[in-house]
Amino acid sequence: EAGVVQSPRYKIIEKKQPVAFWCNPISGHNTLYWYRQNLGQGPELLIRYENEEAVDDSQLPKDRFSAERLKGVDSTLKIQPAELGDSAVYLCASRKGGQGHNEQFFGPGTRLTVL
Amino acid sequence: DQQVKQNSPSLSVQEGRISILNCDYTNSMFDYFLWYKKYPAEGPTFLISISSIKDKNEDGRFTVFLNKSAKHLSLHIVPSQPGDSAVYFCAATGGTSYGKLTFGQGTILTVHP
Numbered sequence: 001e002a003g004v005v006q007s008p009r010y011k012i013i014e015k016k017q018p019v020a021f022w023c024n025p026i027s028g029h030n031t032l033y034w035y036r037q038n039l040g041q042g043p044e045l046l047i048r049y050e051n052e053e054a055v056d057d058s059q060l061p062k063d064r065f066s067a068e069r070l071k072g073v074d075s076t077l078k079i080q081p082a083e084l085g086d087s088a089v090y091l092c093a094s095r096k097g098g099q100g101h102n103e104q105f106f107g108p109g110t111r112l113t114v115l
Numbered sequence: 116d117q118q119v120k121q122n123s124p125s126l127s128v129q130e131g132r133i134s135i136l137n138c139d140y141t142n143s144m145f146d147y148f149l150w151y152k153k154y155p156a157e158g159p160t161f162l163i164s165i166s167s168i169k170d171k172n173e174d175g176r177f178t179v180f181l182n183k184s185a186k187h188l189s190l191h192i193v194p195s196q197p198g199d200s201a202v203y204f205c206a207a208t209g210g211t212s213y214g215k216l217t218f219g220q221g222t223i224l225t226v227h228p
Contacts, residue, residue: 104161
């Protein structure tokens, strides 16, 4: 079974430029998460999807960040415009969903550097 | 408001010895706890978990202990191996946070041959 796929793995951009990250979760996993991990910290949730519905986006900076999961499968996270402080690793995770399935499975992440 | 804390940024142990990684939490609604391991340039990998109805869960060389009254959990690795060298994160979920994981800051474990 394939794991969570993310692309690109690395991205270097100048500030004020747009950037997008893509994630394909594990097949059959209804719940998809985007996390941001700053250096020396644990992952912090940005947004959670149940199928195509965003059920928790309280931590997403909506002035510059947007996300979509149109068909309830793969997802895209966008930043426009990027700021220096957005440099971090962006992780996508998926979970089977439903009671008793608490484990989340993570992709390798996209390391974003904003110059 | 750091609801999950790992107060030791790093831990160094000798191969074959026990590694003990600690984690504290403040939210009494958390009822499920997980440990993840992360190698450089990879995403976190699920290691072991425990429900609040238990106080111990064991999987091979890895054992997680939960002390609900102290709001404390620990991960024991016995015996430690050089391949265990990684960053270890504890995470918690439950109550109004069901479906969402709250992570600690991580502990860098180094196992010396």
